[in-house]
Amino acid sequence: MTATYQQPDAQGYYGSFGGAYIPEMLHRNVEELRSRYLEIMEEASFQKEFQQLLRDYVGRPTPLFLAERLSKAYNTNIYLKREDLNHTGAHKINNAIGQVLLAQRLGKKRIIAETGAGQHGVATATVCALKGIECIVYMGVKDIERQAPNVARMKMLGASVRPANSGSQTLKDATNEAIRDWINNPSDTHYVIGSVVGPHPYPDMVARFQSVISAETRSQLKAATGSELPGYMIACVGGGSNAAGAFYHFLDEPKVKLVAVEAAGLGVSSGMSAATTQLGTPGVLHGSKSLVMQTADGQVVEPHSISAGLDYPGIGPLHAHLFKSGRGIFLSATDQQALDAAFNLCKLEGIIPALESSHALAALNELKLKADDVAVICLSGRGDKDLATYMKAMEQKG
């Protein structure tokens, strides 16, 4: 199997990034997944159940919305792919449903997940409640404090939320704890990773589950404009799952510019940033080789972003490859630029976006789009979870 942008090679490499750097204790589980994920995903019964849930439970297809006043403000044509309208409020549920259905077919009885902002944790807890499966979510102690409403949601949905006390007590440490749980529970457990990170086959599997975003976009855009291909596809990148889904069916369409927007935090060179492609170097984190924010001595550093969902010191191997090969355009937005973009969207379109998605919106200021350009922005989630941050920003503005 040769690699394209869409398809990693047989060992899970996108260019020089990917692979499965896992201890032997995880080998059987990861190998079981690797050898079966494609076959299960292609089964008619799987597809039937998956598509039905995406439609009747999640509410797909999500609209592709022509944002007229926003377009006018930038003198171009901007469509919003409304992942914020999904059940649970973000794209994360597409992947959570896919993986839980897959885990059931592998005979797994127990689901574990990591979460940062809590969106992936809520999505996974939701699907587990729907299917009556035990669900354990690892979350950094600091994030548990910062994201109280999502912690309450997960508990209400019946999941147990386990605090990750180790290291920096945020998303990367929650991921470490989930991996350790998997090591200690080798037979009955499936680990639902929330982004296009982790050992092969996770990046490819999660990208496939999220690819519904670009599949729908293609046909919706055709109906709206007569062409399936936008000039620009814009998405924010934490680990990179909404971006991978938004890019997926355009990856091998060179005419479509793929714009990935990372979180610059207080500024790329402020020391308080999460712009992994700008600040990272090749390394191994959470089971794959990619770009990693780390010290010269190879210790992983704690990133910063106002948005917990982008506050991750790595990036999926697909994106590292898009960056290195030049296929992707990598931009970044600061905390303040993201906040401004969020308030702008509220005012112009009556949509309160997630802070993560606001980073994608902020890229409009840098892209210099022309009057006849067509740009699609993946609005990965809604802003309910970020109200406390938005309220604080409003107070400061006065």
Place this chain on the structure above:
Amino acid sequence: MSRIKELFQRKQQQVLNVYCTAGFPELNSTLTVMQALQNSGADLIELGMPYSDPLADGPVIQASSTQALANGMTIAALFQQLESFRDTVKVPVLLMGYMNPILQYGFEKFCEAAARVGVDGLILPDLPAYEFETEYGAIVRKYGLDFIFLVTPETSEERVRKLDSLSSGFLYAVSSSSTTGGDKDFTAVENYLHRLQQMKLQNPVLVGFGIKDKSTFASAGKYANGAIIGTAYIKALEESAGDVSGATKQFLGAILG
């Protein structure tokens, strides 16, 4: 012949490998700890290189890594500490660590430095067999280092044989599928160790994870060539109140005595 092979030629039973974290409890205690281990009867020393994200380790070894990093331990500092350790430490020494810091240091530069100071082999749990075979194994061999793979109760016979063939020195049998410091019923893994024994592998087998005292060490010895103790020793060091040599002597005395 490598020091590790020599050891196993001399001694096929009750071989004791003790894990310690470089730069723990103090930045400069690495050598003191190694000397204490040798003087108290350890046959082999597994020296852990601290990492911010040690996936395969439980809370006790994680905490020692965090402490060592806070103390200022780095790979470069470790090689300085090891510059003349062979003057006093004669037992075989393995470096255990994770790929990321080594890739940053430079994999070949790392192997070269390890061999130069007198390290005998490597245990890198997140370096998988595929990558070892296609890229890194040749470098490890070029510098004459032994390389030890892990096997677990879930590892198929075919894969055990493959990992055995890629390993040199010994094979590291994880006693249950667990992060270090796990506390699973030891009798439950005896079947698995028995199965390994029946396979007549080319390398000696040491049992790791969950060995903590005289009786678990003795059980491991029934089916394998010896065992690896980590978490229990790190705990003893934590409680040593500065007296590394005394704590080590007492700890190993209780196991070997």
